[in-house]
Amino acid sequence: METMPLTPLVSWAQRHEEIYLRVELTDAQNIDVHVHEQVLQFRAQGHGAKGQNEYEFSLEFLLPVKSEVSHRSTQRHVNITLQKEQRGWWERLTRQERKPVFLAPDFDRWLDESDAEMEIREKEEKKNKLKSQRHEEKGEWFVSLTTGMLFVYNLVQFLGFSWIFVNMTVRLFIFGRDSLYDTFHTISEVMFFCQILAAVEVLNAAFGVVRTGVIPTLIQVVGRNFILFIIFGSVEEMHNQPVVFFVFYLWSAIEIFRYPFYMLGCFNTEWKTLTWLRYTIWIPLYPLGVVAEAVAVIQSIPIFDETKLFSIPLPKAVGASISFSYVLHVYLVLMFLGLFINFRHLHKQRKRRFRTKKRKLSI
Numbered sequence: 001m002e003t004m005p006l007t008p009l010v011s012w013a014q015r016h017e018e019i020y021l022r023v024e025l026t027d028a029q030n031i032d033v034h035v036h037e038q039v040l041q042f043r044a045q046g047h048g049a050k051g052q053n054e055y056e057f058s059l060e061f062l063l064p065v066k067s068e069v070s071h072r073s074t075q076r077h078v079n080i081t082l083q084k085e086q087r088g089w090w091e092r093l094t095r096q097e098r099k100p101v102f103l104a105p106d107f108d109r110w111l112d113e114s115d116a117e118m119e120i121r122e123k124e125e126k127k128n129k130l131k132s133q134r135h136e137e138k139g140e141w142f143v144s145l146t147t148g149m150l151f152v153y154n155l156v157q158f159l160g161f162s163w164i165f166v167n168m169t170v171r172l173f174i175f176g177r178d179s180l181y182d183t184f185h186t187i188s189e190v191m192f193f194c195q196i197l198a199a200v201e202v203l204n205a206a207f208g209v210v211r212t213g214v215i216p217t218l219i220q221v222v223g224r225n226f227i228l229f230i231i232f233g234s235v236e237e238m239h240n241q242p243v244v245f246f247v248f249y250l251w252s253a254i255e256i257f258r259y260p261f262y263m264l265g266c267f268n269t270e271w272k273t274l275t276w277l278r279y280t281i282w283i284p285l286y287p288l289g290v291v292a293e294a295v296a297v298i299q300s301i302p303i304f305d306e307t308k309l310f311s312i313p314l315p316k317a318v319g320a321s322i323s324f325s326y327v328l329h330v331y332l333v334l335m336f337l338g339l340f341i342n343f344r345h346l347h348k349q350r351k352r353r354f355r356t357k358k359r360k361l362s363i
């Protein structure tokens with residue numbers, strides 16, 4: 001005779017971004033928990049209300065949750081954490097209005113919406129307090145000095161990229177399509193200066209001067225300098241290609257918003273429109289930039305093959321050399337990997353920025 005599956009007692013609580021479930025099972029083993037299309041399935045062996053047995057349950061959530069589920073079993077419970085697909089407060093846990101009999105609020109973790117907001121605020125206040133403590137430890141003069149240097153750095157970059165952007169735009173209006181062919185000759189020196197200077201950003205990230213990751217910054221700086229110095233700078237045949245125009249224009253289009261945003265940030269101020277632009281226009285510009293850079297690399301491949309520039313000599317016995325174009329093929333793959341890493345990073349930064357903003361507004 002088929003036996004009915006046993007259901008454990010489950011208690012739940014929520015925050016704006018998470019759902020917590022606590023399954024009352026002692027010494028749980030062989031835990032299988034997953035989410036598919038808003039439905040959570042749980043199965044495990046353990047000691048519950050009906051003694052040592054296999055227990056299972058399923059819950060259809062009110063709203064979508066992310067498919068990654070984290071769970072941790074203690075001697076007495078299995079704690080499950082899920083991330084809501086969209087930040088918000090749910091009026092109940094399950095899609096069905098009637099609460100399943102095995103489900104109850106987790107009073108140890110229970111907060112109502114305003115308490116949860118308060119919890120967020122407290123966390124933020126704690127973070128700010130830590131920040132000002134760090135300031136005190138480092139000394140006010142040190143903080144002022146680094147802020148001043150950052151401000152000057154951002155100002156110089158802003159002026160450099162604005163010059164590039166305005167110059168290219170004006171030339172486009174005056175000379176039309178002809179201006180696409182001499183971008184390198186008119187712009188490259190200022191671009192060389194700005195992009196060499198951008199190495200400072202890797203140091204800032206590495207020494208914790210700004211709150212950002214070293215890898216995304218390194219990808220950005222190395223990636224651009226590779227295109228600028230190797231593909232454009234060292235191959236004369238590339239100088240007159242229109243692709244130089246598109247690459248320089250896309251690079252400078254983001255920087256004329258990014259650097260002034262940082263300049264205001266140095267004084268803990270912001271201008272909402274500028275913040276929105278800094279964290280939004282990369283969405284079309286970044287992929288376009290990578291595509292333009294990929295076109296430049298592809299165009300340069302036959303030139304490297306022909307000129308044997310940077311080719312890697314092989315031992316005399318073999319008698320040939322490896323063309324640099326092989327490196328470029330590998331680089332093309334790396335570019336799209338770099339795009340993926342930085343797109344994810346920028347998406348995270350955008351979410352962090354706008355989420356914090358929303359929280360601040362709800363205070």
Ligand SMILES: CCCCCCCCCCCCC[C@@H](O)CC(=O)SCCNC(=O)CCNC(=O)[C@H](O)C(C)(C)COP(=O)(O)OP(=O)(O)OC[C@H]1O[C@@H](n2cnc3c(N)ncnc32)[C@H](O)[C@@H]1OP(=O)(O)O
Nearest residue numbers: 210211212216217220223254262282285286289335338349
């Ligand atoms: C390991 C090497 C491997 C090499 C492999 C090569 C692979 C090649 C792949 C190449 C792909 C690159 C393509 C690219 O060149 C194409 C383009 O650029 S197209 C144009 C569009 N591009 C963009 O939109 C990207 C622009 N760049 C960036 O946004 C940054 O460089 C990036 C590192 C990607 C992200 O910036 P960050 O992490 O710093 O984000 P935030 O702006 O949110 O800053 C975080 C906090 O730090 C403060 N901050 C940062 N910098 C400064 C500064 N200079 N001055 C003051 N404050 C700064 C910022 O205010 C944030 O603070 P808070 O959170 O407190 O507000």
